[in-house]
Amino acid sequence: MSAKVLxxxxxxxxxxxxxxxxxSQSNISEGISFKDLPHGWRCPVCGADKDRFFEVKVPSLYS
Incomplete structure (x- = not known):
């Protein structure tokens, strides 16, 4: 089972x-990758910039 960042x-x-x-709070559709979020997107909870986020590896059930 491999890990995929989602x-x-x-x-x-x-x-x-x-x-x-x-x-949904920022009108970002499902399926939009993190790298493709708009430049000014911020955390909808605390307002942190995108550079304050880190990847979470999620196991893939289909690998």
Missing amino acids: KYKCEVCGYEYDENLGD
Whole structure:
């Protein structure tokens, strides 16, 4: 089973951006990768910049 990054976690507040879910508070559709988020996107919980997020490896059930 290999790990695929689908989530990014805010190091400030713990919010997780899930690429499969997007961010409805910021009108980000599901399926939008973290690297493709708009330049000014911030954590919807605490307002931290994108550079305050780190990758969360999620096991893939299909690998």
